[in-house]
Amino acid sequence: MKSSTCLKAIAGAAIVTGALCTAQFADVSTAAAADDAVLQAARSMTPPDYAGPTTPAKAPKDIKIAVVTCLSVLHGCVSPADGIQHAGEKLGWTVKVYDGGGTPNKQNAAILDAISSGANVIATIAIDPNLIQLALSEAKKAGIPVIAGSNGIDTPNPVKSPANGGLGFAFDVSPDYGTLGVHAAQWMIADSNDKANIALFSDKEFPSIMAQEVGILQGLADCKTCTVSKPIYFTATQIASQLGQMTVDYVRSHPDVDYIYGAFDPPVAAQVAALMQAGMTNKVKIVGALGNQQNLNFIRAGRLQVADMAYDNEYMGWAMVDQTIRLLNKQPLIEPHGENLPFVILDKTNLPPAGADWQAKTGYQEKFLALWK
Amino acid sequence: MNARESARDGIASDRKSAAAAGPSSVTRKAATIVFKRYATVLLLVVFVVVFAATSPQFLTTANWQNLLVVQAVVSCTAFAAILPLVVGEFDLSLGNMIGFLTMLGAFLSGQGYEAPVVIPVMLLGGVLVGLLNGFLTVYFQISSFIVTLGVGIVLSGFTMGLSGGQVLFDGIPQVILSVGQEHVLGLGITVWLTGIIAALLLYMLEQTPFGRKLYAVGGSERVAFLAGIRTGLLKIAAFAIAGLLTGVGAIFALGQNGAANAGFGPELLLPAYAAVFLGVTTYRPGYYNIPGTLIAILLMAVGFNGLNLLGAPFWVQPIFNGTVLVVAVICARAESSRTK
Numbered sequence: 032m033k034s035s036t037c038l039k040a041i042a043g044a045a046i047v048t049g050a051l052c053t054a055q056f057a058d059v060s061t062a063a064a065a066d067d068a069v070l071q072a073a074r075s076m077t078p079p080d081y082a083g084p085t086t087p088a089k090a091p092k093d094i095k096i097a098v099v100t101c102l103s104v105l106h107g108c109v110s111p112a113d114g115i116q117h118a119g120e121k122l123g124w125t126v127k128v129y130d131g132g133g134t135p136n137k138q139n140a141a142i143l144d145a146i147s148s149g150a151n152v153i154a155t156i157a158i159d160p161n162l163i164q165l166a167l168s169e170a171k172k173a174g175i176p177v178i179a180g181s182n183g184i185d186t187p188n189p190v191k192s193p194a195n196g197g198l199g200f201a202f203d204v205s206p207d208y209g210t211l212g213v214h215a216a217q218w219m220i221a222d223s224n225d226k227a228n229i230a231l232f233s234d235k236e237f238p239s240i241m242a243q244e245v246g247i248l249q250g251l252a253d254c255k256t257c258t259v260s261k262p263i264y265f266t267a268t269q270i271a272s273q274l275g276q277m278t279v280d281y282v283r284s285h286p287d288v289d290y291i292y293g294a295f296d297p298p299v300a301a302q303v304a305a306l307m308q309a310g311m312t313n314k315v316k317i318v319g320a321l322g323n324q325q326n327l328n329f330i331r332a333g334r335l336q337v338a339d340m341a342y343d344n345e346y347m348g349w350a351m352v353d354q355t356i357r358l359l360n361k362q363p364l365i366e367p368h369g370e371n372l373p374f375v376i377l378d379k380t381n382l383p384p385a386g387a388d389w390q391a392k393t394g395y396q397e398k399f400l401a402l403w404k
Numbered sequence: 405m406n407a408r409e410s411a412r413d414g415i416a417s418d419r420k421s422a423a424a425a426g427p428s429s430v431t432r433k434a435a436t437i438v439f440k441r442y443a444t445v446l447l448l449v450v451f452v453v454v455f456a457a458t459s460p461q462f463l464t465t466a467n468w469q470n471l472l473v474v475q476a477v478v479s480c481t482a483f484a485a486i487l488p489l490v491v492g493e494f495d496l497s498l499g500n501m502i503g504f505l506t507m508l509g510a511f512l513s514g515q516g517y518e519a520p521v522v523i524p525v526m527l528l529g530g531v532l533v534g535l536l537n538g539f540l541t542v543y544f545q546i547s548s549f550i551v552t553l554g555v556g557i558v559l560s561g562f563t564m565g566l567s568g569g570q571v572l573f574d575g576i577p578q579v580i581l582s583v584g585q586e587h588v589l590g591l592g593i594t595v596w597l598t599g600i601i602a603a604l605l606l607y608m609l610e611q612t613p614f615g616r617k618l619y620a621v622g623g624s625e626r627v628a629f630l631a632g633i634r635t636g637l638l639k640i641a642a643f644a645i646a647g648l649l650t651g652v653g654a655i656f657a658l659g660q661n662g663a664a665n666a667g668f669g670p671e672l673l674l675p676a677y678a679a680v681f682l683g684v685t686t687y688r689p690g691y692y693n694i695p696g697t698l699i700a701i702l703l704m705a706v707g708f709n710g711l712n713l714l715g716a717p718f719w720v721q722p723i724f725n726g727t728v729l730v731v732a733v734i735c736a737r738a739e740s741s742r743t744k
Contacts (some may be wrong), residue, residue, distance in 0.1 A: 099615030103718035130718035134671050135661040136477060143470035144712035147461050161573040168585045169470060194573045197662055235569040236665055264569040268560070268667040 042268040062224070069221035073214045073376040076323055080364035081393040082371035083346075088356045091402040095125045096355070097145030101157040101181075102133035105297070107321045108345065110388060110401070111156050111180045114348015121400055131155070131182065135162035146173050152355050158197045159237075167198035179203040180347050183239030186367035187271040191238055201358055204350045206372040207341040208239050212246020215318055215340050218376045219290050220254040222316070222337070227257040229290040230281055230315075232274075232298065235264055240294050243320060243340070247292055260285070272299045275305025282311060289314050296323035296339065303335045322389050327382055342374035349399050356403060444686040444696070448703045455710035458692035462713055469591060471709045475701050477502070477660065477706040478593035481676035482654030482683075483605055488537075489680060489692045490609070491642045492622045493514075493548035496675065497537060497556035498650055503669020504559040505529050507653035509580070510572035516588050519577035526658075527651040533559065534647025556670075564569030564666045575662035584659020594656045601652065605693040618642060619691070678728060679704060706729055 096200065098115050101108040112128050115264035119126035131138040131147055131266065138158050143166055145153045153175055159182070160167060170177050178201045184191040189208075193199045219227045229251065233244045244262065249260050252289065278301075282288055295300035310372035319326050322341025327394050329336035350370040357364050373391035375381070383389045413645030455462040464476045476488075481498055488495040509526045517525075537555055543547040566572075583593050610616035620628040629635045658664060682703065707724050 071727065072622065100718075128718070129712055130721060132671075132721075134665075135663075135665065135668055136474065136657070139660060140474040141706065141712065144467075144709055146469035147464065147470050147709070148459075148713050149461055150563045159663070159665075160665040161571055161572055162661045162665060164581070165473070165585050165660040173466070193662075196572070235573055236667075263675060266564055266567070266569050266666045268564075268670075 036096075036148045042291060045057055051247065053374055056301055061259075061356060065337075066221040066224060070199065070378075073221070074381045075209065076373050076375045076391055078371055078373065081391075081395055081398055083350065083395055083398065084353055084364070084365040084370060084402060086362075087352065087402045087404075088360055088362055090122045090356050090368040091290050091359050092123065093118075093125075094122070094355075094359070095127070095128060095148070095150045096154060096199065096352075097127050097148060097150035097161075098154045099129045099131050099141045099145060100139070100156065100230065101131050101155075101277055102132035103128070103144055104321050105133075107296070108156050108183070109349065110344035111347040112115075112154075114345040115154055116348070118349045118352040118396075119291050120394075123404065132157055135147055139163050139166040142177070144320065145378065146170055146175060147243070149173060150224070152359070153177045154355070155179045155200070157237075157239075160184075160193050164197055171198060171386075176201045176358060177350060178357075178358070180351050183208045183237070183242045185369070187369050187371075188239070188242045202354050203363055204347055204354060204367045204372065205239060205369050206347075206374045207369060208242035208347075209246035209249070209377075211320070211340050211342070212243040213241075213250035214374075214376050215292070215320070215338065216250025217253075218338055219292070219318060220251070220257060223257070224379075225254055225256045225288065227251075227254065227290045228280075228287045229257065229259045230285065230288045230293055231260050231262050232278070232302075232342050233262045233293045234266060234295045234298070236267060237295075243294070258287075260288070261354065265298065270301050273391045275301045275308075278302040278312065279305050282306065283309075288315060288320065293317050293318060293319045294319040296326040299336055300325055300329075301396045307336055322377065324386065324388065327377065328385070329381055330379055332376065333379075338376055338378045340374065341377050343391045344388065346372055346395055347392055349396060353399055353402070380384055408549070409466050438642045440688055442686060444682060444699050444703055448699060448706060449576070450471070451703065451706045451710060454708065455521055457715065459710065459713040462710060465590070467709065467713075468663060469587070471705055473660075475594035476592065476598045476674055476704050477653050477657045479598045479674060479698065479701055480649050480656060481672045482679040482701060483601065483694065484649040484653065485676045485680045486683075486694065486697060487637075487642040487646045487649075488548065489589040490618045490622045491639045492625060493639060493642070495534075495537060495540060495552045495643060495646050496549060497533065497552040497559060498518070498646065498671065499670035499673030500556035500559040500563070501530065501647065501650045501669070502654050502657065502672060503531050503664075503666070504563045505564075505651050506657045506661075506668060507563045507566045507572065507663045507666065509654060509658045510576065511566040511733050513577060513580075514672075516575060519579035521695045522577055522580065523655060530647035530649070530651030530654070531644050532647070534644040534650075537647070538643030541643070542639050544634040562744050563669070567664070567666040569666065571663050571665045575615075576578060576662060580655060580659045581662060582659070584656060584662070594660065597652075597656070602650070609694065614638075614641075622692075658701055675704065675725065678725070682728065682731070 033289050036275040075295045096119060098112040100112050103109055124380055130154050131141050143154060146169055167177060182203045183205045188205055188206040234240050251257055294318045299317055316337040318338045319336055320340035326336055326339050353365050422463050461467055468654040483504060484498050505526050508529055509522050512522045537552050540546055541552045557671050586593055617633050617638055621638050680692055682700035684692055686696035686699050687693050711720055
């Protein structure tokens with residue numbers, strides 16, 4: 032009797048334990064599946080298909096467009112200009128690219144040269160309108176519209192007009208930086224199984240980075256078991272000289288940190304180099320933004336960076352040309368002014384081929400050209 | 405015999421030998437003198453001719469208005485670089501100083517201060533930093549190269565601190581914006597003011613005892629000291645005036661840009677020094693001088709503008725700037741050894 036009771040008790044315990052374990056495994060597998068679904072969603076292009084303009088806008092002929100980049104040694108400054116050049120060639124427009132040189136003085140000078148060159152339109156890439164008031168004032172006097180891309184100061188981002196009645200751009204074509212930030216946050220949460228301990232680096236000089244930061248924080252707020260540091264702000268001038276050491280010091284003094292959000296790719300490159308030199312190769316995972324090829328190579332080679340928020344800069348150039356046509360035709364601009372610029376979170380599973388930028392494969396070039404006939 | 409006397413004797417001996425020779429020899433000698441002393445001007449003329457022939461927009465009024473207005477800030481920085489160089493010292497803090505003073509002006513504007521406060525504080529700030537540079541150099545006998553480098557780095561920290569990592573653009577006084585962006589008689593106000601400052605500096609350096617003493621200190625500090633010149637005081641004064649001129653440049657920059665960011669400033673240092681070194685080859689060869697520097701600034705501006713109008717790729721600009729800098733140093737050395 033005793034033995035049968037004992038066996039029953041053991042069997043009962045085994046069933047209970049088994050049931051508990053099954054439930055636990057079910058929870059784990061459900062959570063893992065949910066994480067996989069989130070990762071998959073983040074890795075998919077947003078919007079999933081072409082969501083650009085559909086209203087025709089006949090392109091005027093013989094337009095001279097001057098493109099002023101923020102700094103022509105930075106790929107992110109140049110690739111939208113390439114997009115404008117490619118679209119311009121198809122329309123028979125004259126496109127001339129000027130180097131903004133990375134400083135307000137040179138950016139003002141380049142825009143003034145563009146005005147002198149007799150351009151009908153001046154397109155700027157990632158240049159803060161607050162820092163080029165002289166050039167904007169001269170362009171206004173000359174009756175030349177100045178447009179922009181990659182600033183994050185126009186729809187779908189929060190609209191930011193220059194202070195004190197200063198001059199701004201006719202429009203700014205940018206991705207939805209806030210949503211891009213939310214997707215990156217969701218990627219980090221899922222990749223860490225809801226346990227990310229994130230050091231958040233950011234740069235207040237750029238409205239686009241601030242919009243992205245808002246999105247990141249909004250996305251991370253959904254994870255109750257994650258932690259995120261107060262924003263650690265740096266400036267562009269610190270990237271080459273100080274940011275690497277700042278990052279190493281931060282990680283040393285906060286050993287629990289396992290993810291770094293590096294705001295955009297050039298600072299991430301500095302952080303990767305510094306952390307590797309400090310022997311912290313497996314200590315943290317870094318997430319960047321812009322889709323620079325150097326950073327995509329870090330992901331490819333497994334060098335600290337694991338993900339990148341990328342958007343289609345070629346599309347940005349085409350969308351800038353599209354909005355320019357509408358501006359010159361005095362047609363209503365497409366809303367949002369960013370024309371639903373496609374973006375994606377890239378990780379090791381969905382990288383473009385080495386040496387290539389990520390691009391949306393929606394055949395948008397043909398669609399734009401059809402609208403411009 | 406100092407460098408100026410040597411140069412004067414050189415010219416006199418050229419004249420004597422020219423007079424002794426025939427007319428063709430005189431022409432050759434004159435051409436040699438023009439080429440040696442005004443090579444920069446000739447180069448400028450060549451650039452103007454080439455760009456005028458290749459770009460229909462180059463010689464337009466609008467282009468020259470634009471070309472000149474963006475040189476105001478670089479010109480002030482170059483003028484500021486001249487004064488310490490005249491007394492035999494370097495000021496490497498100028499780039500960071502102009503960034504700091506611009507940020508200081510933007511910060512005060514953001515706090516609600518108006519032009520009557522912002523402008524004097526920016527100018528006074530420049531003078532104080534200049535005095536500090538001079539004091540550390542003279543009284544602690546530290547190389548100005550090192551002192552001003554250190555002060556510049558310190559200033560970059562203050563600039564970032566004032567900025568809070570952001571671009572500051574709130575409340576910039578209208579007076580400053582007008583100075584930076586408005587025109588009078590077809591030229592930007594900053595262009596006129598730069599011209600006035602150049603004239604004042606030219607007068608001060610060449611027509612006043614103070615200016616001659618500055619050149620004397622730069623020629624030979626020991627001899628100047630033995631001649632009763634208070635060399636230390638003059639060096640400090642040179643740094644202080646350099647700071648004042650940097651303050652003026654910062655006001656121009658704040659007015660033109662309409663905002664301040666923490667990265668602005670350091671990139672102005674090398675073009676300013678390139679212009680000053682190139683200026684040594686013109687007007688008064690072997691001497692740091694204002695007209696030569698203005699010609700050099702114009703030369704680089706015309707090159708930059710002409711290449712832009714021709715649609716030169718972005719990588720051509722640094723090659724042009726670097727070449728101008730190297731040519732400047734070679735010319736300065738050649739002129740310096742010729743006048744010895």
